Amino acid sequence: MKGSTTNAPVSAARRLRRWPARLDFLQSATGLALGLFMWVHMFFVATILLGKDVMWTVARMFEGYFIFGRPVYGLVSALVATIATLFVVHAALALRKFPANYRQYRTYRDHIKEMKHEDTTLWYWQVVTGFALFFLASVHLYIMLTRPDRIGPFESADRVWSDLMWPLYLVLLFAVEFHGGVGLYRLALKWGWFAGDGHDAAGTRRKLRFFKWALTGFFLVLGLLTLAAYMKIGIDHAPFYGQHYVPGAAATTGVTP
Amino acid sequence: MSSVTDSAPPKAAIPPADAPKRMLHFHVLRHDPQDPVSIPHFEVFELEEAPGMTLFIALNEIREKLDPSLAFDFVCRAGICGSCGMVVNGRPGLACRTLTQDLPAEISLAPLPAFELIADLSVNTGKWMRGMSERLETWVHSLGQEVDLARIEERMDPELADRIYELDRCIECGCCVAACGTARMREDFVGAVGLNKIARFALDPRDQRTDQDFYELVGNDDGVFGCMTLLGCHDVCPKQLPLQTQIAFLRRKMVKAGL
Ligand code: HEM
Ligand code: SF4
Numbered sequence: 404m405k406g407s408t409t410n411a412p413v414s415a416a417r418r419l420r421r422w423p424a425r426l427d428f429l430q431s432a433t434g435l436a437l438g439l440f441m442w443v444h445m446f447f448v449a450t451i452l453l454g455k456d457v458m459w460t461v462a463r464m465f466e467g468y469f470i471f472g473r474p475v476y477g478l479v480s481a482l483v484a485t486i487a488t489l490f491v492v493h494a495a496l497a498l499r500k501f502p503a504n505y506r507q508y509r510t511y512r513d514h515i516k517e518m519k520h521e522d523t524t525l526w527y528w529q530v531v532t533g534f535a536l537f538f539l540a541s542v543h544l545y546i547m548l549t550r551p552d553r554i555g556p557f558e559s560a561d562r563v564w565s566d567l568m569w570p571l572y573l574v575l576l577f578a579v580e581f582h583g584g585v586g587l588y589r590l591a592l593k594w595g596w597f598a599g600d601g602h603d604a605a606g607t608r609r610k611l612r613f614f615k616w617a618l619t620g621f622f623l624v625l626g627l628l629t630l631a632a633y634m635k636i637g638i639d640h641a642p643f644y645g646q647h648y649v650p651g652a653a654a655t656t657g658v659t660p
Numbered sequence: 661m662s663s664v665t666d667s668a669p670p671k672a673a674i675p676p677a678d679a680p681k682r683m684l685h686f687h688v689l690r691h692d693p694q695d696p697v698s699i700p701h702f703e704v705f706e707l708e709e710a711p712g713m714t715l716f717i718a719l720n721e722i723r724e725k726l727d728p729s730l731a732f733d734f735v736c737r738a739g740i741c742g743s744c745g746m747v748v749n750g751r752p753g754l755a756c757r758t759l760t761q762d763l764p765a766e767i768s769l770a771p772l773p774a775f776e777l778i779a780d781l782s783v784n785t786g787k788w789m790r791g792m793s794e795r796l797e798t799w800v801h802s803l804g805q806e807v808d809l810a811r812i813e814e815r816m817d818p819e820l821a822d823r824i825y826e827l828d829r830c831i832e833c834g835c836c837v838a839a840c841g842t843a844r845m846r847e848d849f850v851g852a853v854g855l856n857k858i859a860r861f862a863l864d865p866r867d868q869r870t871d872q873d874f875y876e877l878v879g880n881d882d883g884v885f886g887c888m889t890l891l892g893c894h895d896v897c898p899k900q901l902p903l904q905t906q907i908a909f910l911r912r913k914m915v916k917a918g919l
């Protein structure tokens with residue numbers, strides 16, 4: 404019977420003891436979903452670099468415009484609500500890992516200083532950036548949830564520039580890329596992915612670490628370029644704040660007369 | 661930045677005989693918790709480096725020539741008994757397996773944290789290990805089977821025997837516990853040493869415990885789910901045990917058992 408799980412009825416106490424496994428799994432599953440979403444999301448947002456029409460098309464696509472012939476903003480809200488739920492579940496589970504009091508915090512800090520060990524230090528920054536995400540990501544999610552009708556080349560650029568969201572997005576970009584990058588790297592190690600037969604664990608770890616930093620670097624550059632693009636459009640469009648984008652019209656400034 | 665395999669065994673490159681000798685400064689954390697007036701402080705000892713000198717040799721020389729009251733533990737001097745674990749320049753390691761030539765001239769030595777301090781560099785890892793062993797029941801459970809010493813043992817696949825032996829090489833030095841941020845923050849965490857033992861008994865066909873039984877022991881936040889994959893344990897283990905993969909293996913197994 405070795406190695407098999409039993410199907411016998413389990414006592415209530417035993418059932419209770421199953422929760423740590425579920426919570427651990429859920430934390431990783433939500434982390435994975437959020438981390439992958441973060442990367443995909445960046446590609447969609449960055450379509451502004453390919454032109455306003457491309458970004459406009461992507462935004463309408465999420466509204467089902469090309470299926471229903473009109474924008475269904477509920478679709479966007481539903482997607483945002485799903486991400487927000489994952490986010491809340493993940494944050495609630497991650498709270499279990501935070502240092503519980505000052506003594507634990509102090510011990511960890513001293514431990515980092517003595518050990519000078521990269522993965523130990525990265526965990527601290529993961530907690531710090533995770534904490535920052537509580538606030539930064541919540542603001543962003545709430546706006547997307549409540550104003551799904553205002554996503555587009557001008558609409559988003561107005562929000563970035565005229566509504567003064569760019570400082571928040573700037574900090575959010577660094578926090579989320581760092582946190583998600585380290586998180587996905589740790590996930591792979593935690594569950595032993597890409598480890599092959601386990602004989603070259605050190606080599607796998609070195610490669611994973613390399614990919615993690617490379618991807619974080621790539622997405623930070625892409626994110627900064629994207630943010631700059633929206634800021635530029637936002638500055639140009641500020642006198643016409645609130646005006647919707649109409650594709651095909653006035654490709655240079657985008658200002659419709 | 662730390663490298664992944666910074667726990668490589670000492671290499672015995674012998675410097676030329678006419679090489680100028682270094683003066684080493686050992687900054688040793690001194691404290692006697694039994695003595696009410698003792699306060700923890702660093703004391704500096706100066707020694708001339710000798711070829712092939714290990715921390716074991718250096719500490720003995722300090723005790724012989726400079727301060728007979730210095731407390732530290734040694735038994736085997738060969739990385740087998742696990743008694744000489746200490747924090748060397750911030751990182752846990754075995755004093756008998758650490759060559760001074762691999763260290764800078766300023767060397768700080770402190771007792772392993774997370775264990776009860778006996779005095780100076782001597783800590784009670786035995787007490788901690790015993791508590792962990794009792795909690796995790798780290799022995800072969802042959803349920804309901806009479807142990808018959810006259811009977812010939814059942815054959816074991818040599819490949820499996822090797823895998824078990826690989827994990828059995830743990831010397832319970834406690835370095836992995838001292839290097840673990842989780843263990844430092846949360847006293848009840850069983851540490852990589854405990855998780856490795858469970859992984860070892862889970863492999864052993866003579867142990868009849870099921871995954872459910874193991875789940876009862878480590879399927880919680882003081883066990884495998886408490887591990888935050890910081891991998892300090894893996895990087896300092898003086899026996900180079902595959903702790904990273906073993907903990908991941910146990911985590912997958914325990915999640916399956918618990919879902
Ligand atoms: C309120 C916001 C958040 C907080 C407080 C938070 C906190 C944490 C903490 C403390 C960990 C470490 C857990 C551990 O070591 O077991 C973690 C893991 C992780 N986080 Fe977050 N996080 C937040 C949001 C996010 C977001 C938005 C993403 C996606 C980009 C994300 C992706 C991940 C991933 C992939 C992991 C690894 C999961 C694991 O180790 O099991 N987190 N998070
Ligand atoms: S696992 Fe390694 S570091 Fe930990 S007690 Fe065993 S030998 Fe020492």
Ligand code: SF4
Nearest residue numbers: 840887888890891893
């Ligand atoms: S991998 Fe787990 S056991 Fe090892 S140092 Fe990290 S938290 Fe501790």
Ligand code: FES
Nearest residue numbers: 737741742744756
């Ligand atoms: S003295 Fe035995 S391991 Fe160092």
